[in-house]
Amino acid sequence: MPKAKSASPAKGGARGDVPSGKRGEAGPGAVRSDARGASAGTAPHPHHASMEMPEGRRATINDIARLANVSKKTVSRVINQSPFVRDETRAKIDAVIQRIGYAPDPQARGLAFRRSFLIGLVYDNPNAAYIVHSQDGALDALRGSGFELVVHPCDRFSEDFVPGVRRFVERQKLHGVILLPPVSEDQALARALEEVDCQCVRLASVRIDNTSKMIVSNDREATAEAANYLEALGHRRIGFIAGPQQNRSAHERQSGFIGALERRGVSVPPEMIVEGAYTFESGVACAEALLAQRPRPTAIFASNDEMAAGVYKAAYRMHIAIPDELSVIGFDDTPMASRLTPALTTMRLPIREMGRLAAAMLIAPKGSEQSEGSTAVRVAPHLVVRESTQPPK
């Protein structure tokens, strides 16, 4: 932005350094580099007794101001990309910043802004494989932005759950928060964070309300795809291992799967539906229950990979060969899925991408499209066919 568009017929409020609508809001300065050499250039002038940098101390905005022969406020303007700085002045200051290798102190800046440059990642159930992946994705989006990621596990059944997260957010004055399922489904938490004036993005399997920013993964359509695939292979007797019913995702996955099968004329009798807890052990138990029935199911869909691994175990114990005698489909595509033998056919949840999108949404500049109101970005899971499925005998 070379010049501020000089049309401004006395904008409403105060006449600060604010260019257009809300704030300059540039996020952590894009300042970097650590070059050395070359000297300033202009005349030896006003207030500061200009000498080179004192050693053994990180450069501050005052040093830059002194060396560039301007006030600290002007340096601040350059850092925050205010349009109200002459190109010449900006260039001069930028040069000094480059030469010294200056970068503003996020703490001081945060103190003045009343907001830190930290993004929180809040999750329950630290054993879930998807946590590390969404974390990874978020870090990806944050790289080079000047924002850092602070991880914060919690226990949603604790009495201190909502207050605890709230304290965390408030105390650290977080720039934003990413909520992972299942805590992302908690409306009380969402409201509490709103009160604290903290923008948050929720990752979930279905759009929960119309007022929050969300990244939704439409698990319903995903499981429908899996159901259609099994039906197309020729399976007619299919077992379904559900997740714990207090989880939205468990519901979504179940109704998506059953619904799709029924639309194709395959009915799923109640005895073919059992509820697990998203754990390996529950997967074993559920599979044993399903496989004990006659006629035996020719395929089993497990609502996550953990439980699918449990199906493998049960089948092994009962001497049932996968995929020859039993097809298995999982959900999530955790790294384990491809490590199992035979490799597990599963629905891939683009969880890393979801983390990336969430973080990107949080650090997007205020006016931009991404940062607006109640956005809900959808991502599409898709079927990854491996070795654990085949037509029934």
Add this chain to the structure above:
Amino acid sequence: MPKAKSASPAKGGARGDVPSGKRGEAGPGAVRSDARGASAGTAPHPHHASMEMPEGRRATINDIARLANVSKKTVSRVINQSPFVRDETRAKIDAVIQRIGYAPDPQARGLAFRRSFLIGLVYDNPNAAYIVHSQDGALDALRGSGFELVVHPCDRFSEDFVPGVRRFVERQKLHGVILLPPVSEDQALARALEEVDCQCVRLASVRIDNTSKMIVSNDREATAEAANYLEALGHRRIGFIAGPQQNRSAHERQSGFIGALERRGVSVPPEMIVEGAYTFESGVACAEALLAQRPRPTAIFASNDEMAAGVYKAAYRMHIAIPDELSVIGFDDTPMASRLTPALTTMRLPIREMGRLAAAMLIAPKGSEQSEGSTAVRVAPHLVVRESTQPPK
């Protein structure tokens, strides 16, 4: 610490609020709670026009000072547990803090301290399963301490590796850093962090030098245990899949394993040793190479669980039954190990515990034993016997 030991014959330097050796150094205040109700108690006195809390704003140290009728410095002393406050005064201030539910702002405090209340977790290779566990352990130790955990992945083969981490640490003025393998093995990084005056704890498989704080897991002894176990079962022809040789852990595991076998009189011919890359695919390839030989090994030790899963895959393809025709041992005890069918016998690395210890070491108060010099804490891996091992036929 109720009273400062009143023996102090004119300590060297300045005469501030410093009690004994270095600093008061109390870490983030243990202040908590959010009670309301009850009123101050004393008389209406000096400078501030004492009224109750103004709404809609977080309480500051000034509010507390005003309400308690003392100066902000005295409140600060209470927060930092300085011994130079009369019990009576302290009680009065504590009461107000409780009533208001005040907690100091970490940013402001950090700015004044020239140090943040953040702990960095630095790692490479974001796919490794142990990251999330050490992270978990560290968070465990940090819970309630007032410190937060900032995660920071990096690429140790990048040109910007050391400068990048250094920038991170310096800019955020981290209180301390936890280095995970393999970046923990990098001496250049360790030195760079020392320069920045940042204490760091390194997690590694062997003590690298005598000057750093480390949590070491003695992989050598661990693999020796695995070797002895296989020998005791009766295996005499044992394949070894090594890790990438640039990793210390790979070396340790190999020499530990081979050494132990040889001490027991079992020789390991060179063709029984192949080098993998700690990845699943390399595990498959290495296992195929080993299993193609005649006589075939009756057992294979893989240097991590990922590669052990690869052995399963290779055996499956070659129609070799585990454990009937081939015993397999892994290393790490990742969650996947127990999910495999048959469940994998492996060495459990107490990685979570290591993370916990590292974080605890970093936040330990300055004078305490844990925080001293070049401590190296050792933890013991141990064998977890599951279903993948049995005596050879």
Add this chain to the structure above:
DNA sequence: TGGGCGGTAGAAACCGGTGTCATTTAAGAG
């Protein structure tokens, strides 16, 4: 009663940035 003296408290400066608002500078109009 006066003089240390150590424990306690407070005023003011400071950490490194930003907000507000006044002031200077430059550009365009008359």
Add this chain to the structure above:
DNA sequence: CTCTTAAATGACACCGGTTTCTACCGCCCA
């Protein structure tokens, strides 16, 4: 060549804590 006006810059207070340094209090001792 002034006058007007907007753009560009600077002075100063402030964000919420801590440090430095000084002042005070009460007590012991001479």
